[in-house]
Structures are given as structure tokens and as C-alpha cells.
Amino acid sequence: MTRKKRSVKYYKHSSSLAAWMFLLPAMAVISVFVVYPMFKVLYLGFFKWNGLSASMEYTGLANYTGLFYSSGFWSILWNSVLFTLLTVPASFVLGLALALGLWKTAILKNVLRSAFFVPVVVSTVGAGIVWVWLFNYNSGIINGILSLFSVKPVNWLGSEKLAMLSVSVMTIWKTAGYNMVIFLAGLHSIPEVYYETCLVDGVTGNWKKFYYITWPLLRPASVFVAVTTVIFSFRSFEQIYAMTRGGPVGSTKILVYHIWEQGFRFYRMGYASAVSVVLLVLVLTVTFVQFKLSGGRDGA
Amino acid sequence: MPDIVLKNLDKTFDSGFKAVNDLTLDINDSEFVVLLGPSGCGKTTLLRMIAGLEKASSGSILINGEDMTGSAPVERGVAMVFQNYGLYPHMTVYDNMAFALRHGKNKTPEDVIKKDIEEISFICKIHGQLDKKPAALSGGQQQRVALARALVRKPGILLLDEPLSNLDAGLRQHMRVEIVNIQKQLGTTVIYVTHDQAEAMTMAGRIAVIKDGELQQYAAPLEIYNMPGNEFVATFIGSPGMNIFNAGVFDNLPESLKPDTGSGCRVGIRPEHFIINSGGLDKDKFIFINGVAVEAMEALGHEYILYAAKGADKFTVRLGGKTNIKNDSRIDLAASINDVRAF
Known part of the structure; x- marks a missing residue:
């Protein structure tokens, strides 16, 4: 019996077939839960639709022109940017500071690391409710502590000027632990020999070592933290929902809360979709710029 | 400096x-x-x-x-x-x-x-x-x-x-x-x-x-x-390292090489310090180790490495140039007293 000869082409074909078979489950999941909704949102942005009725009215770019001409949208966009500016640098620096502080600490290392990481694990809505208590005007512990120093009670969440700051404080508390873990991983990946070389070469002083050695070698972690926290920040919703409902007077209304409100409270699904598309473009642009500014993924 | x-x-x-x-x-x-x-x-x-x-x-x-x-x-x-x-x-x-x-x-x-x-x-x-x-x-x-x-x-x-x-x-x-x-x-x-x-x-x-x-x-x-x-x-030094023997292996170990420990003394000879004893060597200048079994041989071109044994002692011998020694044969070896170390 002679064995059937199979051409090179056959094997090439069959191996790429196997690759496709392996990829299929992941592609199916991504298609259904990521690609399809994305295009659906893009599509819905051109319609007026209440989210329930069978009929959808094609309105072209009306949703987009509408939002760009409304002053409300621009103030919401500004709120999102302000929220990002308040939370991202602070949680970046705090995460880095915690990581540097706990990097070589032997005492209570794991206890402290866990303590700072707990906020990340807690549900945002639950944590938001706890912070509402903490920020409470009459009985909150923060005003209670301030009163010990004879400071008058502050209306943390009820004041237009302070509500955004208060929500940001809670968000920083919530995300700093995550950044700390990323930075710790980055720090532990720096070989000890670089610091020993410094020591032998007489380059002493923690600031010098941080500036010339640690910070440059920590760059992959820094880029990751910067990019992810910006994305998280623009995507924030739960803490606003739990703490302020966008108030007072819309002072904490940010994009995702606006999308939810328009889509699921006012049933303006088309308009909400248009805002979602704007958010997507915004996040992609900011992420792209961040990558460019930090010199891309590799270039060490 | x-x-x-x-x-x-x-x-x-x-x-x-x-x-x-x-x-x-x-x-x-x-x-x-x-x-x-x-x-x-x-x-x-x-x-x-x-x-x-x-x-x-x-x-x-x-x-x-x-x-x-x-x-x-x-x-x-x-x-x-x-x-x-x-x-x-x-x-x-x-x-x-x-x-x-x-x-x-x-x-x-x-x-x-x-x-x-x-x-x-x-x-x-x-x-x-x-x-x-x-x-x-x-x-x-x-x-x-x-x-x-x-x-x-x-x-x-x-x-x-x-x-x-x-x-x-x-x-x-x-x-x-x-x-x-x-x-x-x-x-x-x-x-x-x-x-x-x-x-x-x-x-x-x-x-x-x-x-x-x-x-x-x-x-x-x-x-x-x-x-x-x-x-x-x-x-540790040398490749292969020095061979270490119990003194009893040698047929004529001179008193001068025996330290105070007496019969328990150990003797070291480098593999390249062995020569084939085909007779005529001065008993006062050489020590003899006769009837050595050649268990294996490696030919490296410029030299031979012999894996040899006498009784319980196993050791290596390095011979330069050409040789007609065969596996499983028995040979008589000698080494100059100057090249023998006692420990």
C-alpha cells in the first residue's frame, strides 16, 4: 500500500486551518461582546430611538450636531477632563509613593500592601456609599475630625465647588492601591545590581538613584499606569451614581453618567450612542498621544 | 596603587x-x-x-x-x-x-x-x-x-x-x-x-x-x-586532577615521603607524571606501581588518557605521543620521586 503523498500546500493550509480553529472561540466571544456592540452604537448614533419601540427614525448627523451645539455637553466634557486631571496625577503619584515606601520595607510589608490594596477590591458603589457617610455634613467623620481643630463643617458633596473634588478624593483612594501594585511589580523587576553599581561608583543619595536609575527603568510600569488610569477615569460612573447623581447642579456630571442618564432615564438611545462614540474617540486619542509622548512601547 | x-x-x-x-x-x-x-x-x-x-x-x-x-x-x-x-x-x-x-x-x-x-x-x-x-x-x-x-x-x-x-x-x-x-x-x-x-x-x-x-x-x-x-x-587543580593513593599501593615508597602519620599516609601523583616502566629505572629516584589494569582509554591525538586501576585505587594516566597499550592490558608504571607529593 502506498502512502498518499500530500503537497506542501496541503500542510500549509491545514496548519493555518488549525490556527483558525484555535482562534475561533475567542473571536466569537469578542465579536459578540465587543465588535458587535461597538458597531451597533456607531449605527444607533444616526437614529432617534427611545430604546424600546420598533421604529427608529434616521436623523443623520443630527445627534452629533445637537451635542456639539449644546452648552450642556461641553460642560459635561469639561467635567470629565477635570475629573481626569484631579484623579490621574494624584493616584499616579500616590501609587508610586506607596510602592517606593513599601518596596524595601520588611516590617508589616504584606499587611500594609494588603491594606492599601483593599479599596481596589471593594465594589465602587459600596465604597461610594461609605464615602457619602464619611463626607456627611452633619455626622460625617471628616467634618467630625475638622471640628476638633475648630474648622466649621464643610459641605463636601452638597457644594457645587467641592463636590467634584470630594468625588475625586474617593476615586484616588480607590485607584492608588492598584497603581501601587503595578509600580511594586515594576520596582521588583529592576535588578539589584544597578544599585550596587551605584554604591561602588559612589553615586549615593536616594533622589539621584531614583532620578537616574529607578524612574527610567520603571517606565513600562509608568506608561501602563498612566494609560490605564486615564481610561478608567474617563469610564468612571459608579462613584458618581452612588455619591452625587451628577449633582449638585450638574457639577459632577461626567460623560458616562451623562450617557446612562440620556439612554436609560430619558430614553434617548440615539443621542446616548452618539456621546458614546465621542467618548471612544476621545479615549483613543488620549491613549495614542500618551503612547507617543512616552516614546512608544519598547524604545528603552 | x-x-x-x-x-x-x-x-x-x-x-x-x-x-x-x-x-x-x-x-x-x-x-x-x-x-x-x-x-x-x-x-x-x-x-x-x-x-x-x-x-x-x-x-x-x-x-x-x-x-x-x-x-x-x-x-x-x-x-x-x-x-x-x-x-x-x-x-x-x-x-x-x-x-x-x-x-x-x-x-x-x-x-x-x-x-x-x-x-x-x-x-x-x-x-x-x-x-x-x-x-x-x-x-x-x-x-x-x-x-x-x-x-x-x-x-x-x-x-x-x-x-x-x-x-x-x-x-x-x-x-x-x-x-x-x-x-x-x-x-x-x-x-x-x-x-x-x-x-x-x-x-x-x-x-x-x-x-x-x-x-x-x-x-x-x-x-x-x-x-x-x-x-x-x-x-581541584588540573584536568584531570591529581591522583591520590594510599601509600600501600606502591612497591617501594621511600621513607622520606612518609610523613609522621606512617602507613595511613596519602600520596599524590599528577596523571602526566607517570611513565611506562620498561625496566632499568633507578630504585632510589623512581617509585613503582606494577600490574596496573587499563580499564579504558581516550585518544586525544596529541595524548592518551588512561583510566587505570590497581586494587581499589582508580586513577588517570596521561601519556604523550604514541603508544601501543591496549584496553584491558596490564602495565607497569613509574613516577619520579620529585613528582610525588605526600599529604
């Missing part, structure tokens, strides 16, 4: 492991000393203690007669090349070399730095690589950069921790010669850690053989080879 004296050095780690045990060593000005020993013998720990990266548990380190036991590395005037080089990946070769000069204890002006780097990079043959980052260099080039970075500081003492272990055999042999040449050119006192006896034999002015944190012997390479101080040194 400074001299170094180590006095009764001890190092016990927190885990209780004793890495260095009562070690005393003196290193002369401009000397090239190799610390040689098997893995885990404490030689790297000892080097790190000299550098000031590990604290001595007890004992003292004197550099140029000054007690430096507790001093910071920079005060000791040492430079070090680490096993994995420790080149900063985010800096160019030039910046790597300039780093200590720019940010170290004594700030050097940029124009002096430039001149020094040019000079040293020529000596180390990396002058074409100054603008590259370490990742763009081959292993051998990285090794040279690490050496150049240490040398550009003009250190009195250069410490090298297995600097050639990451290179392939050909490059290793080449770099051995280069490092010795550079050392001679600059007159630096060098302490070089290795487990490779070929490196030690070819590079060292003196070799310190270390085992289990203790100094076994400290002497010039050929003295270590020909007059090993104890059985460990005898078997």
Missing part, C-alpha cells in the same frame, strides 16, 4: 550560613590575584566584602594600611565588574561610562570625562560603540564596556566577579589575554573571582584557592599546580 590585607575575615549570613571562615590574605600593590574555588565556596562573598557590599561579621580589611572594614564602597577606591555586567540599559555606552564621573563623589568636568572615556575606550576597543545602548552590543562588547566603565574611574583596585562566564569559549580565551594586558598597562591591583581553573592559571600572579569559605592555598599558579598544599587543591 594600593595593597590589600584581609585579616581573619568571617562572614555569617542571617540564615546562619557561614560563607567566609577566618580568612587571611595579603595582596600586593599592582598584583593580579585570582580567587578560585568551586561554586558556593564563598569567593564572591569575599569579593563583595572587599568591595564593601557585604559587611564582615568579624575580622578586618586594610587597604593601603588603612582600616576600611566598615567603610562605604566609594571610600575604598574600588571599581567592580559584575557577573552580568550591570550596564544601565537606558543609557548609551558613553553615558554608562560617564555616570560615576558625573554623579559620583568627585564631580569631573565634561571635557575631562570626554578625554578619559576616549582613552579607556581605545584601550578596551569599544571606541566605535560609544553611542550605542547595551542591548545593541554583543556579549563580548558588553563585557568590554563593563570593564571600561570600571576602569574609566581610574580605580586603585579593580574587582571582577566571574566576568567571562557569559562568553563563549573562544571569546573567553581572547578576553583573558586582553584583561591581563590592560591590567599590566594601567598597573591596577586586580582581584578576580572565577571557578574556571584555566582562567586562574593563565591570568593570575597568585591564586587563592578557597573551599567552604576557607583559604586552602595561596601561591603562584605553577606552585599551586606542582606543590598543592592539600588533597583538595591537588584534585
Whole structure:
């Protein structure tokens, strides 16, 4: 019996077939839960639709022109940017500071690391409710502590000027632990020999070592933290929902809360979709710029 | 250039492991000393203690007669090349070399730095690589950069921790010669850690053989080879190492070779010091070991390695040139009394 000869082409074909078979489950999941909704949102942005009725009215770019001409949208966009500016640098620096502080600490290392990481694990809505208590005007512990120093009670969440700051404080508390873990991983990946070389070469002083050695070698972690926290920040919703409902007077209304409100409270699904598309473009642009500014993924 | 004296050095780690045990060593000005020993013998720990990266548990380190036991590395005037080089990946070769000069204890002006780097990079043959980052260099080039970075500081003492272990055999042999040449050119006192006896034999002015944190012997390479101080040194140095026998194996061991321990004495003979005894040898100048079984043979072209046995003693014999000895035959061997060591 002679064995059937199979051409090179056959094997090439069959191996790429196997690759496709392996990829299929992941592609199916991504298609259904990521690609399809994305295009659906893009599509819905051109319609007026209440989210329930069978009929959808094609309105072209009306949703987009509408939002760009409304002053409300621009103030919401500004709120999102302000929220990002308040939370991202602070949680970046705090995460880095915690990581540097706990990097070589032997005492209570794991206890402290866990303590700072707990906020990340807690549900945002639950944590938001706890912070509402903490920020409470009459009985909150923060005003209670301030009163010990004879400071008058502050209306943390009820004041237009302070509500955004208060929500940001809670968000920083919530995300700093995550950044700390990323930075710790980055720090532990720096070989000890670089610091020993410094020591032998007489380059002493923690600031010098941080500036010339640690910070440059920590760059992959820094880029990751910067990019992810910006994305998280623009995507924030739960803490606003739990703490302020966008108030007072819309002072904490940010994009995702606006999308939810328009889509699921006012049933303006088309308009909400248009805002979602704007958010997507915004996040992609900011992420792209961040990558460019930090010199891309590799270039060490 | 400074001299170094180590006095009764001890190092016990927190885990209780004793890495260095009562070690005393003196290193002369401009000397090239190799610390040689098997893995885990404490030689790297000892080097790190000299550098000031590990604290001595007890004992003292004197550099140029000054007690430096507790001093910071920079005060000791040492430079070090680490096993994995420790080149900063985010800096160019030039910046790597300039780093200590720019940010170290004594700030050097940029124009002096430039001149020094040019000079040293020529000596180390990396002058074409100054603008590259370490990742763009081959292993051998990285090794040279690490050496150049240490040398550009003009250190009195250069410490090298297995600097050639990451290179392939050909490059290793080449770099051995280069490092010795550079050392001679600059007159630096060098302490070089290795487990490779070929490196030690070819590079060292003196070799310190270390085992289990203790100094076994400290002497010039050929003295270590020909007059090993104890059985460990005898078997560790040489490839294959020295053969160790119970004295009873020999038919005519002279009294002069028997130490006070008497019949329990052990005798060492290097594989290449055996000759075939075909009669006519002077009984007073040679010792005889007759009726040796040849168990296996390796022909290496320029020499033969015989795996031989007499009674319970197994040993190796190295014979140069041609031979007609066959496997499983019996031969009579002899060795000059001058080449026999007793332990």
C-alpha cells in the first residue's frame, strides 16, 4: 500500500486551518461582546430611538450636531477632563509613593500592601456609599475630625465647588492601591545590581538613584499606569451614581453618567450612542498621544 | 596603587550560613590575584566584602594600611565588574561610562570625562560603540564596556566577579589575554573571582584557592599546580586532577615521603607524571606501581588518557605521543620521586 503523498500546500493550509480553529472561540466571544456592540452604537448614533419601540427614525448627523451645539455637553466634557486631571496625577503619584515606601520595607510589608490594596477590591458603589457617610455634613467623620481643630463643617458633596473634588478624593483612594501594585511589580523587576553599581561608583543619595536609575527603568510600569488610569477615569460612573447623581447642579456630571442618564432615564438611545462614540474617540486619542509622548512601547 | 590585607575575615549570613571562615590574605600593590574555588565556596562573598557590599561579621580589611572594614564602597577606591555586567540599559555606552564621573563623589568636568572615556575606550576597543545602548552590543562588547566603565574611574583596585562566564569559549580565551594586558598597562591591583581553573592559571600572579569559605592555598599558579598544599587543591587543580593513593599501593615508597602519620599516609601523583616502566629505572629516584589494569582509554591525538586501576585505587594516566597499550592490558608504571607529593 502506498502512502498518499500530500503537497506542501496541503500542510500549509491545514496548519493555518488549525490556527483558525484555535482562534475561533475567542473571536466569537469578542465579536459578540465587543465588535458587535461597538458597531451597533456607531449605527444607533444616526437614529432617534427611545430604546424600546420598533421604529427608529434616521436623523443623520443630527445627534452629533445637537451635542456639539449644546452648552450642556461641553460642560459635561469639561467635567470629565477635570475629573481626569484631579484623579490621574494624584493616584499616579500616590501609587508610586506607596510602592517606593513599601518596596524595601520588611516590617508589616504584606499587611500594609494588603491594606492599601483593599479599596481596589471593594465594589465602587459600596465604597461610594461609605464615602457619602464619611463626607456627611452633619455626622460625617471628616467634618467630625475638622471640628476638633475648630474648622466649621464643610459641605463636601452638597457644594457645587467641592463636590467634584470630594468625588475625586474617593476615586484616588480607590485607584492608588492598584497603581501601587503595578509600580511594586515594576520596582521588583529592576535588578539589584544597578544599585550596587551605584554604591561602588559612589553615586549615593536616594533622589539621584531614583532620578537616574529607578524612574527610567520603571517606565513600562509608568506608561501602563498612566494609560490605564486615564481610561478608567474617563469610564468612571459608579462613584458618581452612588455619591452625587451628577449633582449638585450638574457639577459632577461626567460623560458616562451623562450617557446612562440620556439612554436609560430619558430614553434617548440615539443621542446616548452618539456621546458614546465621542467618548471612544476621545479615549483613543488620549491613549495614542500618551503612547507617543512616552516614546512608544519598547524604545528603552 | 594600593595593597590589600584581609585579616581573619568571617562572614555569617542571617540564615546562619557561614560563607567566609577566618580568612587571611595579603595582596600586593599592582598584583593580579585570582580567587578560585568551586561554586558556593564563598569567593564572591569575599569579593563583595572587599568591595564593601557585604559587611564582615568579624575580622578586618586594610587597604593601603588603612582600616576600611566598615567603610562605604566609594571610600575604598574600588571599581567592580559584575557577573552580568550591570550596564544601565537606558543609557548609551558613553553615558554608562560617564555616570560615576558625573554623579559620583568627585564631580569631573565634561571635557575631562570626554578625554578619559576616549582613552579607556581605545584601550578596551569599544571606541566605535560609544553611542550605542547595551542591548545593541554583543556579549563580548558588553563585557568590554563593563570593564571600561570600571576602569574609566581610574580605580586603585579593580574587582571582577566571574566576568567571562557569559562568553563563549573562544571569546573567553581572547578576553583573558586582553584583561591581563590592560591590567599590566594601567598597573591596577586586580582581584578576580572565577571557578574556571584555566582562567586562574593563565591570568593570575597568585591564586587563592578557597573551599567552604576557607583559604586552602595561596601561591603562584605553577606552585599551586606542582606543590598543592592539600588533597583538595591537588584534585581541584588540573584536568584531570591529581591522583591520590594510599601509600600501600606502591612497591617501594621511600621513607622520606612518609610523613609522621606512617602507613595511613596519602600520596599524590599528577596523571602526566607517570611513565611506562620498561625496566632499568633507578630504585632510589623512581617509585613503582606494577600490574596496573587499563580499564579504558581516550585518544586525544596529541595524548592518551588512561583510566587505570590497581586494587581499589582508580586513577588517570596521561601519556604523550604514541603508544601501543591496549584496553584491558596490564602495565607497569613509574613516577619520579620529585613528582610525588605526600599529604
